[in-house]
Amino acid sequence: MIDPLREPVREYAVDPCRLLEGKPRASAAVLWGDPEEHAWGGIWELTEGTIDDVEADEIVHVVCGHATVSFSDGETVELQAGDLFVLSPGQKSRWQVHKRFRAVFAARR
Numbered sequence: 001m002i003d004p005l006r007e008p009v010r011e012y013a014v015d016p017c018r019l020l021e022g023k024p025r026a027s028a029a030v031l032w033g034d035p036e037e038h039a040w041g042g043i044w045e046l047t048e049g050t051i052d053d054v055e056a057d058e059i060v061h062v063v064c065g066h067a068t069v070s071f072s073d074g075e076t077v078e079l080q081a082g083d084l085f086v087l088s089p090g091q092k093s094r095w096q097v098h099k100r101f102r103a104v105f106a107a108r109r
Contacts, residue, residue, distance in 0.1 A: 009045050011026065012026055020050040021049055024051055041104070042104070044060075044103050045102040046101050053093045053094075061083070062101070065099045066079070069095055071094075072093070
């Protein structure tokens, strides 16, 4: 059994071109699949700050934190623990994390 709040994650570098505000740190743990094989899932975490991103085809369940996500089509969503949402491949987004954000995800390219 995996506890998504306590599962260890590894920090990775956020591309400086994507950083917009603050010094957010990104971390993840791949729990199944392989990004090189175009399907994977695991845990993703981002600390406070703002970044730009381009999404994969994903389903995400928020386990803690609070973020505002704005999309290039004008839609904006507030996300917090318990929320489940879907991201479309190629969708451009801006993540503003207000409180350390952690989610369980499944993705494919």
